[in-house]
Amino acid sequence: MAEHSPLNGIGLRLLAAFLVTAMSAMVAVATREVGLGQIVFWRSAVALIPICAYMALCREFPSAIATRRPGLHLTRSLFGALSMALSFVSLAYLPVANAQALGYLAPVLTLPLAALVLGERIGPGVWVAAALGFGGVLAMLGSALEAPGQGALIGVAAGLGYAVTMAFVRVHIKSMTASERPSTIAFWFAAVSALAGLATWPFGWEMPSAQMLGWLIGAGLTGGLAHVAATEAVARAPVGVLAPFDFTGLVWALMFDAVLFGVMPDGLGMLGVAAITGAAVMVTLATWRPGAGSARRAK
Helix, strand or coil: CCCCCHHHHHHHHHHHHHHHHHHHHHHHHHCCCCCHHHHHHHHHHHHHHHHHHHHHHCCCCCHHHCCCCHHHHHHHHHHHHHHHHHHHHHHHHCCHHHHHHHHCHHHHHHHHHHHHHCCCCCCHHHHHHHHHHHHHHHHHHHHHHCCCCCCHHHHHHHHHHHHHHHHHHHHHHHHHCCCCCHHHHHHHHHHHHHHHHHCCHHHCCCCCCHHHHHHHHHHHHHHHHHHHHHHHHHCCCCHHHHHHHHHHHHHHHHHHHHHHHCCCCCHHHHHHHHHHHHHHHHHHHHHCCCCCCCCCCCC
């Protein structure tokens, strides 16, 4: 049983932000040599290793694999696989920092979507944040238009598609948690995504080099471990306390861009990154309530 400790929870959330960004950087490297479906397969199949190990540690394996709502898991997983694929396309054409900033639009879009689908009430600050976020997208589009022929426009479009689909996924997951355990949702998402990636094998897979295989396995392990770290963080500290630390991933993203690829976003691109990140911070502050989101304890 996890001990309630906000400081430990923050440390785990920081670790999760690093792991997610490291996974994105590894995927960005892999897109230079390996096809999209192959990357989705390795990212998802290898992630099952830490996810199942964590379930066993929590004494939820294999019981947590069972579900009475297979249809919900299938819908969530297919949308999630599509969202993952779009994020990988974005990483293939954009610096990691730009692609990650576009991902920050997901929580910005989730709240207005929840208001429309679930009937939740949101304040005017969230709508302002949404407008700021879309302003950031326009800045990124302007940056992409200044670099024709390099696929940046495709990257921005895919990143925007990722944010929209991920917003639907988050709302879907929120409705599922009333009856399903987080570990069950994570397991079936990874399993279905791996099968979706494997389905692209007849269309031609490249035999990865030993070094590329290391990147693919690393992406799967860091993605799975990020889920474990994020879950344990929520078990130790309120969600409202943890959420702002997600944005530290942008610092790691800029570092990976510089070290692995020797690139940095241009001025207009950085303006878009700042606007989208600011919008995500505004949503976090607007939805945080003192004492809300008390930590759940892992069994």
